[in-house]
Ligand SMILES: Nc1ncnc2c1ncn2[C@@H]1O[C@H](COP(=O)(O)OP(=O)(O)OP(=O)(O)O)[C@@H](O)[C@H]1O
């Protein structure tokens with residue numbers, strides 16, 4: 001496998017769709033099958049920028065909306081050297097939320113165009129596969145109460161979902177919509193199979209640049 005790059009696989013979807021559950025499971029299954037795979041998540045709360053974002057999400061800090069959007073993007077950019085290094089070493093990265101969440105959540109706010117929201121993330125490593133875990137908001141509600149973080153409410157999630165739908169109409173990206181209302185095991189199996197295919201394909205082609 002020397003010289004083969006890893007695949008960049010992103011999990012997106014509304015709150016409680018199962019991104020974290022599936023991300024962990026996918027990495028475990030890929031490793032068990034002999035791949036090198038690791039999990040990343042955004043926001044990455046451990047960095048200085050990540051700590052600011054964590055405090056903002058916990059509603060302990062107020063930040064201006066444009067400014068916080070750029071900080072979420074910066075939090076992805078600061079991981080790019082690591083992402084590129086891992087991929088080039090042949091490690092497949094499974095990422096729990098990425099630029100699409102960043103864009104969907106800001107453009108769900110008043111007076112933010114999708115186009116403006118995409119700008120700072122242009123040129124990030126382009127995912128080889130984006131798994132959108134599709135779940136009706138009413139079904140998500142059966143998976144427990146909303147948490148107490150910012151953005152965790154029904155109206156906001158609905159607006160964000162509309163933005164995700166606009167982003168998914170972009171045919172330059174490899175979106176796969178997965179029915180996240182199925183059992184954890186069935187969703188996992190579908191995601192695992194899609195990921196195995198994309199790992200083979202990604203090894204043959206260079207990493208792309210998002211929205212370029
Ligand atoms: N397919 C499923 N069927 C039923 N329950 C599920 C399924 N997948 C996940 N869950 C449960 O739903 C809850 C939310 O799952 P998880 O934390 O993985 O979602 P998430 O998309 O990461 O949410 P968030 O956006 O809030 O981080 C958890 O209690 C999890 O056990």
Ligand SMILES: [Mg+2]
Pocket residue numbers: 019020021096
């Ligand atoms: Mg999660």
